[in-house]
Structure formats: C-alpha cells, structure tokens
Amino acid sequence: MKPNKNIWQSIRFSPLFKSIFRHGYDDTKQNKILQIRSNVFLHLHPVKVPAHAMKIRFTWCMGGITFFLFLVETITGILLMFYYRPVPEYAYQDMKYLEFDVPFGILLRNIHRWAAHLMVGTVMLHMLRVFLTGSYKPPREFNWVVGVMLLIFTFLLSFTGYLLPWDQLAYWAITVGTNMIRATPFIGHEGPFALLDKYNDVRFMILGGTEIGANALLRFYVLHIVVLPAAAIIFMAVHFWRIRKDGGISGPL
Amino acid sequence: MHTDVHKTEITRRSLLSLLGWGAFFTTLAISVPASIRFLFPRVLFEKPSTFKIGAPDDFRINGNSEHQVYETWKAEHSVWLVKEKNRIYAVHAKCTHLGCTPNWFPDEGVFKCPCHGSQFNRSGVNFAGPAPRPLDRLKISIGKDGMLVVDKSRVYTFNEFDKQGTYVEV
Numbered sequence: 001m002k003p004n005k006n007i008w009q010s011i012r013f014s015p016l017f018k019s020i021f022r023h024g025y026d027d028t029k030q031n032k033i034l035q036i037r038s039n040v041f042l043h044l045h046p047v048k049v050p051a052h053a054m055k056i057r058f059t060w061c062m063g064g065i066t067f068f069l070f071l072v073e074t075i076t077g078i079l080l081m082f083y084y085r086p087v088p089e090y091a092y093q094d095m096k097y098l099e100f101d102v103p104f105g106i107l108l109r110n111i112h113r114w115a116a117h118l119m120v121g122t123v124m125l126h127m128l129r130v131f132l133t134g135s136y137k138p139p140r141e142f143n144w145v146v147g148v149m150l151l152i153f154t155f156l157l158s159f160t161g162y163l164l165p166w167d168q169l170a171y172w173a174i175t176v177g178t179n180m181i182r183a184t185p186f187i188g189h190e191g192p193f194a195l196l197d198k199y200n201d202v203r204f205m206i207l208g209g210t211e212i213g214a215n216a217l218l219r220f221y222v223l224h225i226v227v228l229p230a231a232a233i234i235f236m237a238v239h240f241w242r243i244r245k246d247g248g249i250s251g252p253l
Numbered sequence: 254m255h256t257d258v259h260k261t262e263i264t265r266r267s268l269l270s271l272l273g274w275g276a277f278f279t280t281l282a283i284s285v286p287a288s289i290r291f292l293f294p295r296v297l298f299e300k301p302s303t304f305k306i307g308a309p310d311d312f313r314i315n316g317n318s319e320h321q322v323y324e325t326w327k328a329e330h331s332v333w334l335v336k337e338k339n340r341i342y343a344v345h346a347k348c349t350h351l352g353c354t355p356n357w358f359p360d361e362g363v364f365k366c367p368c369h370g371s372q373f374n375r376s377g378v379n380f381a382g383p384a385p386r387p388l389d390r391l392k393i394s395i396g397k398d399g400m401l402v403v404d405k406s407r408v409y410t411f412n413e414f415d416k417q418g419t420y421v422e423v
Contacts (some may be wrong), residue, residue, distance in 0.1 A: 172353055172368060179352040205292050209299055 044237060046244040053249040058133065062126035066154075067236065069119040073157075076112040077225065084164070086221035088214050091166035116158055123154045135250035143242040146235055153232040160224035163217060174212055174220070178203055302406040304330060306343075309401060309423045312336040320375050322357050332391060332403055333357065342420035343391040343403045344377050350384040364388065378411075387411040392418045 011017055012024075023034045036047045052058055083102055084094045098105035127147065130136055136144035163174045181203040182190040189201040196202075198210050208215025243249060306326060314321045314336055323334040331346040331354060346354050353368035364373040371382030378387045392407035401421060409419045 175353060176351040176368060200293060205289075208292070208294055209297050211299060213299065215294065 044240045044244070046248050050248060050251070052252050058252060059249070060125060060129050062122050062129055066119055066122045066126055069115045069122060070232065070236070072115045073112060073119065074229065076108050076115070079108050080112060081225065086164065086218050088166065088217060091164065091217060095165045095167070116161060120154055120158055123151055127151060133250055133252075140242075140246045140250065143239060143246055146239045146242060150232060150235050150239060153228055153235065157224060157228045157232070160220040160228065163212075163220045164224065166217065171212060174216070178207060178212065178216075181206065300330065303402060303404045305396070306334060306401045306403055308399060309341060309395065309421065312341055312423075314338070320362075322359065322375075324357060326403075327354075327357075330403070330405065332405070334403075336423075340420045340422050341393065341401065343393045345389040345391050345405075345408060347389070348384055349379065349386045349388060350382070355388075390414060390419050393421050394418065395421055 022038055023031055025031075033047045036042045036045065080098065083098050083105065085091065095109070098109050100106070130144065130147065159174075159177060162177075163170045182188045182198075182201070184191045184202055186193050186195055187202040188194060189196050189198045189203070194201075198204060204210060206216075206219065207213075208219050304326075312321070312323065312334065319338055321336040323336065326332045326334065327346050333344040333346055335342050335344055348355050348366040348368065348371055350366065350369055350371050353366050355364040355366040355371070355373065357364055362375040364375075364377065366372070366382065366384070369383050371379060371384035373379050373384065373388050376387070377390075379385070389411075390409045392404040392409070394402050394404070396402045407418065409416060413419065
C-alpha cells in the first residue's frame, strides 16, 4: 500500500475517530440507516427521501435555501457582532467603520443585508409552494402552523435588524412600524378598547420608553441576536423533524 | 389490610408531589409577572414634556402675512409655534399618519411629510396623502413669570381646537 493510504487507515480505525464516527461507509441498508440515526443533526431528517422530493420543480428547494440563508445570517451576524455596539453613541459609527475600514467589513455587512432580504423572499415562496402542492393538508397541518410562526420570526428578525444601523432610514422606518403598534386592540394605547396609556402599553414595553432611543436600540439588538434566532432555531428543529414524523415530504398531486 | 381506609389519606408521595408542583407554579406565578414588569422602566431619559418658549411679545408676524411659523423648537422638541394676528398656538410636528416629522415650506405655505407624502395647509389641515386628520396641537399657557409654556403631554386633536389651552390670545 501507499504510505498515505496507511496513514488514512490508521486514522480511520483509531479509537478517537471511531468514537466520533461510529459507522463506516458500508453501502448496506442497515448501515445507511445507522449513519443517519446516530447523527444528532441528521436524525431530524428522514433516513430515505423519495425520488420526487429531489425534483427541483416540485419543491423549488425554497425551504432548503431559506435554511441555508439562515446559516449565512448566523455566521455573518456573529462576525459583525465583534465590531457593532448597540448604543446611540456608537451604533452608526460602528456601521460606518465596518463599511469603510474593517477588512471585509463591507462584504460581510452586505452579505448579511442581502441574505436577509433574500430570506424574506424565499420563505414566502416556500409558503407559496407548500400551498400550491397542498402540503398543508392533514397530517401536515401542524407543520404549516409551525411554518407560519417561522415566517413571523423571519419578519421580526428583519424588522429588528432594520433599526441597528441607526441611520435615518432605520430611525424613521421603526418610527412608522412602532407607531402602528399603538393601534393594537386592548394593549395599545390608541387601539380599539384601549386599556392602557402610552407609559404602560405594548409599544412602551417594546421600545423601553415612549420614543425610539437608547433603550429601543438595545432591545431590538437583544431580540435580533438572541431571542428571535433562538426561537427560530427551536421552531426549525420541530419543523424539520415534523416532516419525517408526518410521513415525509408530500407527494406530487 | 387497610386499603379502603387509606384511599383518601394523604400519602408521602402525593404530599411531596403537591409541594413540588405547588412550589413550581408559585415560582412561575411570581417570576412571569415580575419579568414582564422588569421590561417597563421607571425612569425615562427622555426630554421633559413641558418647556418654556419665551414671552408672547417675542413672536411677530413678518411681512404682510397673517401667519408666521416659528421653527426654533422643531429640532429639539418637535413643535412649531404659530403666531396669528390675535393668538399663538403650538403645532405638534408629528405626522398624524404614522408619526414622521413633516417639513414646513414657507413659500408654499404647506407642511409636507417625507415618509408617505402627506400634506397639510398652513393651518395644519390635511389635504393630500394618507394622513387621516389635521396636525395635532399642544397645550400652551402663560406661566407665572409671564413666559409661554408648552406642555407636550396634553395633545389636542382638531375637534378640540376651540378648547381653552390650545392657544394663547395676545
């Protein structure tokens, strides 16, 4: 044997490697099942996927692309966090610093922004595809609801991210958006059946005040980087797992 | 044996279960409202709602117009002071559509909102765009020292414009 093949073999059969990857590449039915089921990430996925599920014209791969974009957002977002400070004194300056001085800062910021725009589009197209193929029907009705929650989380991630550059567009877009919240029934101070005033309604809770200031910026930041991604990850895990549990991907009409 | 007699008796298991779940739900019942309350700060670092703007005589109408808009307090307080022949009132510089700050165009005598294109005439009456009502006015009064005071916490909508407090006669 060639020497490098020997090295590979010694790694492949070392106790360390075998403790991480328990199953080899044997092309048997049992081994293929074990490969999927003994992997914490892949076990959400079905062991087998029907051939029609691989057809791009059936799925448009919109769910998969949305998930890919979520991963892109996570990675670029974590990198941006190393420079961005969510306080009024620094937020805009840090955004400018990323744009004009940090190596690859402008690239990362633009990837983060464009992937976010794309994700809103793909998640809606995914919803359209699921609707057109009738995949929302029983037994998949619960997964449709989980998907609607994920759509809302995507919108909220977009909305909270909108404020963070702390420029004119950000400020006025969030002004408009949070002024709509005033009209919430019962818990908004200008809505129907308003019970509260502007110092204790739902808008006050979201902004941490009556106007958009330091508290609002910090709250949107925390929602954007922790609360909403965590919620989205939990719901995505359920969403993917439910596909398998509800009998795999739906068939062609 | 004692099977029937002890059916309704509290066993060690049911007592501990009751205590355990009781403690769990008590903690939840306290910590959930407390966490919600936590999100409502007591002290706000926002501008005070009341501020002085000067003596009534400081405001004059330039030229032969019957109407003068003062933009002095717009940037800091979102308020226009309007001087008419016999009165002064404070217009809230906040679009009645969704709260953007409109701009005053003195040559046209029009307030225009940059966000969605609402327009208001010199009296603040909406005539274009999505704004549902005229610009609101704010409470204005003369303090003990004879200076005009604007109170932003009292907002008057157009059907209250004849009320006391919406303007000061001069």
